[in-house]
Amino acid sequence: EVQLVESGGGLIQPGGSLRLSCAASGFTVSSNYMSWVRQAPGKGLEWVSVIYSGGSTYYADSVKGRFTISRDNSKNTLYLQMNSLRTEDTAVYYCARENGVQRTMTTVRRGGMDIWGQGTTVTVSS
Amino acid sequence: SYELTQPPSVSVSPGQTARITCSGNALPKQDAYWYQQKPGQAPVLVIYKDSERPSGIPERFSGSTSGTTVTLTISGVQAEDEADYYCQSADSSGTYVVFGGGTKLTVL
Numbered sequence: 001e002v003q004l005v006e007s008g009g010g011l012i013q014p015g016g017s018l019r020l021s022c023a024a025s026g027f028t029v030s031s032n033y034m035s036w037v038r039q040a041p042g043k044g045l046e047w048v049s050v051i052y053s054g055g056s057t058y059y060a061d062s063v064k065g066r067f068t069i070s071r072d073n074s075k076n077t078l079y080l081q082m083n084s085l086r087t088e089d090t091a092v093y094y095c096a097r098e099n100g101v102q103r104t105m106t107t108v109r110r111g112g113m114d115i116w117g118q119g120t121t122v123t124v125s126s
Numbered sequence: 127s128y129e130l131t132q133p134p135s136v137s138v139s140p141g142q143t144a145r146i147t148c149s150g151n152a153l154p155k156q157d158a159y160w161y162q163q164k165p166g167q168a169p170v171l172v173i174y175k176d177s178e179r180p181s182g183i184p185e186r187f188s189g190s191t192s193g194t195t196v197t198l199t200i201s202g203v204q205a206e207d208e209a210d211y212y213c214q215s216a217d218s219s220g221t222y223v224v225f226g227g228g229t230k231l232t233v234l
Contacts, residue, residue: 109216110156114174
């Protein structure tokens with residue numbers, strides 16, 4: 001079965017660090033674009049970060065310099081290291097597989113998120 | 127930063143047609159995707175590449191595009207379609223993914 005299972009969320013004080021994990025089954029993480037998407041309480045979806053199959057990484061401005069996306073190919077697992085956490089980082093964090101990316105010599109047409117985890121809740125509060 | 131604009135809410139009666147729009151300058155260059163999210167659940171992809179429907183998604187869900195606007199259409203709306211709907215695409219370079227603000231569909 002193709003699925004993603006997140007873990008690692010919890011209650012953390014402002015300024016603290018947390019590492020989220022996303023274990024994949026039924027497909028290979030390193031062969032896909034993999035993203036983290038978050039949703040603050042009562043708010044919409046916000047894209048956070050992506051790691052390309054080739055290893056390149058990109059971040060939303062709101063987390064750049066504080067969060068790091070990575071993967072462990074041997075464990076088929078995606079990670080999100082979150083440092084210098086702020087109250088505004090409080091959210092449900094989802095990992096997702098991006099499917100349908102099309103690359104040419106000059107353009108990249110991004111795909112859609114066809115597989116989502118169930119989400120893990122991060123609460124940043126003193 | 128690049129933004130996608132959706133109406134905050136749409137209301138329809140059962141059996142009617144609901145249309146949810148999403149506007150963004152880069153939509154002619156990047157594909158659009160639509161997600162349905164019910165309370166307490168992860169989003170579910172309902173339309174990919176502007177107008178394609180994943181397996182298992184009812185035929186009443188369809189997508190279309192015109193210039194800088196894409197539209198999710200739900201024909202013959204059912205009570206179970208009440209949910210939040212999000213469009214997703216990318217900036218013109220394809221580097222950054224972006225979601226619209228979401229539209230709450232209410233079935234009266």
